[in-house]
Amino acid sequence: MSGLNITDPGHLEASNLFYRDPALYDRVQTGSDSASTCRALVDRHRPDARTLLDLGCGTGRDLELLSQHFDCVGVELQPGLVDYARRTRPDLDIRLGDMCTIRLGHTVDVLTCLGNSLAYVHDNQEIQAVFRTFAAHARPGTLLVLCCPVAPIERDGPHETQVETGSGTAHVTIGYEWDLRAQINTTRRHWVFASGEETRDLIRRRVLGPRELELYASLAGFDVVQITDGTGAGALNGPVAYTVARYR
Template identity: 40%
Template sequence: MDPMLSNLLYDHPELYEEVYPDTETDIPGMCRRLFAEHGAPAPGTLLDIGCGTGRHLEYFTGAGYACVGVDCQDAMVGYARGRRPHLDFRVGDMRTLRLGRTFAAVTCLGWALSNIHSNADLHRAMETYAAHSGPGTLLFLHVPNAIATPEGHAFQQRFSIDTPAFRATAEADYRLDRRNQLLVRTRDWLIPGRAPMRDHVRFRLLFPKELEGYLTAHGFTVLAMYDNTAAAASELAGAALYVLARFGGAAPAAHP
């Protein structure tokens, strides 16, 4: 989606889970608790947009949901299908995806939405969420928090991979593209026996009320917004936003 995107972990998805370890008590566990509290408990249907390696989809399936996972990265989907062949993975772009069905719950985790940069494309992503939602569908979004620490100091600075087959460390530098409301991360990898490698990712930053405005324009009502996976009330000063919304069944508004 971003022509400037280069990411070692997208090219080598087998390393992704080494760099970003996760447990069932983290983000998917939070989703499961909130879905149960707000009317979409398992068993039910769930669509994960930006599913990556399928780790979260595996958790949701184990929790009793009938799941479909979609990602725009061919390498990610290929790896997910090989590692988790019992799950349903598709290649698709969240701006244009249309599966022709609705789900009880829709998730978009791992800052996947933040790879969408323009306002028009954000509206298209919201249209995709709405197209796969029926009245009462719950949507859960996980995005960087624009009002946390604007220079990126709250975000991960050091990365490491230590497996029998591959070792590497990286330092990340963050800067703001204020005009375009982007957090730009440059990450320099040191890999024994190889030349240094640099990857480059840009994340769209959304403020809480701004994100709520996009959701409202497409028929969603925000039920809760947190900056922590314990779903504890706070001043939203944390590095990420965890947003739960419900689709009301209204036809999405037209946007450019």
């Protein structure tokens, strides 16, 4: 699995600036349409849904929006993100746990795994374990909405962008690497903050193609009903897709 393990929250935090600074992560993600896309998919495929479990809920940003429509529980591996979520969103039910192994002892109408959370699971057996967790909280008709990379990001050389941090603008240089054998897309970022401080981080995400996702889902008892990039168009045009599946 080449070093990064979903059961090692310390490694994840050390590798990604957003996990060390949840407030910055929340700020950068302002305006994300992930929760609204998820809600639209649930409305289309399970309009009667009332209960929702979000695995890999991070800071609870999406869960907060989804909780306006569903009775929600969130699960997150990293203690720092759980602490931040509980401080900033105290009305949410967010629990510390590993989505490879957690068992809450009940089923729900909707399971979600957003924000590329599954992409941090690199090993095939551990991916199967996550799908077993989905199945353990499902009953016939339960809907799974999963967002993860289905194709690598590849660019010729690094590119530069600006990020508003709340205390000035950071200049970020980003480069990508693609390891086809391991199906790992590596993102390297060099941050230069307005204060002059610099830091680097490295994010490694497993890419699962649509047919792979269909296979993992099927083995766990789910039938895929839609794979979409969230734009409403029929084709998949971006590296990230939403997979919607129903438990048999």
